[in-house]
Amino acid sequence: MSEPTTLFSGPAAPRPPAMTRLFGDRPVPWSLLLVVALPTLLAAVYFLLIASPRYVSEARFIVRAAAQPQPSSVGVALQGVGLSPVQTDAFAVHDWMRSRDAVTELAARANLEAVLGAPGADPFSRWPRLGEGRTTEGLHRAFRRFVTVGYDSTTGISVLRVEAYDPEDSRRLAEALLQGGERLVNRLNERAAADAVAEGARAVDEAEARLAAVQGRLTAFRNRERFIDPQGAAEAGTQLITALSTQLATLRADRAQLAAEAPQSPQLPSLDGRIAALSRQIAAERAKIAGEADSLAPRVSAYEDLVLERQFADRQLAEATTALVEARQEARRQALYLERVVGPGLPDEATRPRRWRAVLIVFVGALMIWAIGRLLVAGLREHRQAA
Missing domain, CATH: 3.30.70.1130 (EIF_2_alpha)
Known part of the structure; x- marks a missing residue:
């Protein structure tokens, strides 16, 4: 019977240096100890023994x-x-x-x-x-x-x-x-309220200043012309002219009737004098209202302009005040x-750090990193063997 042929002789192949033995003959990679076990041990020491509550x-x-x-x-x-x-x-x-x-x-x-x-x-x-x-x-x-x-x-x-x-x-x-x-x-x-009401307050100030200026010009006009209300004076003059014209028309009617009934009546000269006097008075009153340089017409025009400007300023101030009040109300609502x-x-109890949870997170994270690294290394080895 022939002896078996020895195909290879020599020293036994050594185990990889990256492996050690734990729990009997089962090898444990050193990378697992360095990447997973050591960080987990350090985390356990810190969170369980050192970390302050x-x-x-x-x-x-x-x-x-x-x-x-x-x-x-x-x-x-x-x-x-x-x-x-x-x-x-x-x-x-x-x-x-x-x-x-x-x-x-x-x-x-x-x-x-x-x-x-x-x-x-x-x-x-x-x-x-x-x-x-x-x-x-x-x-x-x-x-x-x-x-x-x-x-x-x-x-x-x-x-x-x-x-x-x-x-x-x-x-x-x-x-x-x-x-x-x-x-x-x-x-x-x-800040929001100030921004909201600033424009409204500025508009109110401008309206008040404009109203005060118009009122000042109106007062100066009255002092200069010595009229509180030129328009009222013109209306009173117009009413006087109307009354005088009515009397004049009545006298003229009476004179015409008297002249028709008694042409030689001694009352006719008296009526003529009264008619002439009323006519002169009416002409004078009309000259006071219009037609002369110092009549009321230009004064009334200037006065009406000032009154109209004051009314516009009053309306502008009222609108600005209303807008300011609404802006303040809107600022309060907002x-x-x-x-x-x-x-x-x-x-009454320290809840941080969550010690065991932190240790578990370190362990799981390190284990995932180690597993991904192992996969990458294995892929590189297969790539080299295939090449």
Whole structure:
């Protein structure tokens, strides 16, 4: 019986250096330990042993106008598909609550630096954390880690959450932010009201100035001409002329009748004198009203122009005043209000960080990265073997 032929002789092939053995003979890649196990272990050490507990104070508020219109059925349908109008007023408050202006105000009112840099807090979350300087920019970045503001487009309610290492500090910061938001809304109202009524107030001032100027010219005219009402004087003169003309017509009728009945009557010269006197008086009164340089006609014309201008100025002032009142009422209707739905409460339990959840997120994320890397490496190897 022949001996079996040895096809290959030599030392046994070594195992890949990237593998180790764990749980018996099952190999575990070193990449799994470095990419998944080590970050998960570090996250567990930090979140379970080092991370300081943080207390969350939550508040809910709405920003609305006094006369906010109700949405139509089409608007409600559009809101359902995510096409609701942008709530710029609420978002303006949100942006302020996370702005540098809010940091400056809280630093002066609520001692923000001491709250975010509480003694005993872990060096990875407090301010200034490792690698972060004591600057205003660093304080603002840290502030944005501790404050979040959300908006529910369905209900229109904004949610403010403030984290701190002490429950009273979190409640105090949330209260200060709400008060700052109310002051911002008040400033917006004042600016909007000022812009709305500025034009109306300017129109009222111009109308008052014009009316005062016309009234001054009218008073100067009366003092100069020594007439309170030239038009009334002309009307009185006209009435006098009418009465004199009536008497003159009566005398002329009487004289004609007397001359027809008694041509030699001694009363005829007396009637002729009276008729002549009335005729001269009528002519004089007519000259006072019109026809002479110092008659009432040009004075009445100038007076009527001034009266007409004053009436126009009165009407303009009334219209400007009405417009100003309407502008103020519209500004009140459009005024914004920050109303608290839920005030900032005092937390009695630390809810941040979510320790096990954070560890699980690190583990799942690292595992996905490792799996994707393994797939890429395997694809590259197959590509090289095929080439």
